[in-house]
Amino acid sequence: MAVNYTRLLQFFQQFGKFYTHQFSPFLARTGLSMREVHVLLFLANNPSYDTARDVTEFRGLSKSQVSQAVELLAAERILRRTPDAADRRVVHLSITEHGAPLARECQAIQSACEKRLLAGLTPAERAQFCAFLQTILDNGAQLTEEASL
Numbered sequence: 001m002a003v004n005y006t007r008l009l010q011f012f013q014q015f016g017k018f019y020t021h022q023f024s025p026f027l028a029r030t031g032l033s034m035r036e037v038h039v040l041l042f043l044a045n046n047p048s049y050d051t052a053r054d055v056t057e058f059r060g061l062s063k064s065q066v067s068q069a070v071e072l073l074a075a076e077r078i079l080r081r082t083p084d085a086a087d088r089r090v091v092h093l094s095i096t097e098h099g100a101p102l103a104r105e106c107q108a109i110q111s112a113c114e115k116r117l118l119a120g121l122t123p124a125e126r127a128q129f130c131a132f133l134q135t136i137l138d139n140g141a142q143l144t145e146e147a148s149l
Contacts, residue, residue, distance in 0.1 A: 019113050026109060030102065032072075035061065037106055039069040040078065043093055044103040045110075050092045078102060 020034055027033065032040075042059045043050060049058060055066045070093060073079040078099030084090035095103050118126055 015117065022109050022113050023106070026105060032102075033069075035065055036069045036073055036078075039066060039073060040095065040099065040103050041106050041110060043079070043095055044107055050094060051090060052093065055093075073099070 023034060023037055027037070038059055038061060039055055042055050046054070046058070049055070052063070052066045052070055055061060055070075056063050059066075061069075070079060070081070074081055076099075077096055080094045080096050082092045082094065084092060118129070121129065
């Protein structure tokens with residue numbers, strides 16, 4: 001089983017390089033960094049999670065990375081910051097009309113990466129893979145919760 005851990009870590013590194021490379025033309029054209037793309041995609045793909053804290057917690061980026069990315073995306077009018085009506089300390093992030101086409105383009109690149117990754121699997125195998133992955137993610141979340149007790 002130890003060999004599988006090594007192979008899994010190797011996969012993450014290899015796929016990470018492939019994934020980042022797929023965004024290269026977009027990054028060159030827009031001047032955005034992958035950090036900003038990660039924030040933009042997180043918000044586009046997870047509309048119920050809309051704060052910098054959510055991005056930090058669920059995406060695994062540091063507070064400073066998210067803060068810098070949000071600052072740049074807001075300056076470029078890609079994101080809008082809206083204070084929470086009930087708690088002014090909370091700021092909600094949303095993709096602007098100007099940023100929506102960029103978010104859709106990033107989602108298309110992300111989707112193409114997924115399609116290439118799962119190429120050769122039947123629809124039934126894809127469904128089974130997604131079910132396995134969800135179980136593994138749920139187990140990982142439970143282990144993380146237990147570790148922080």
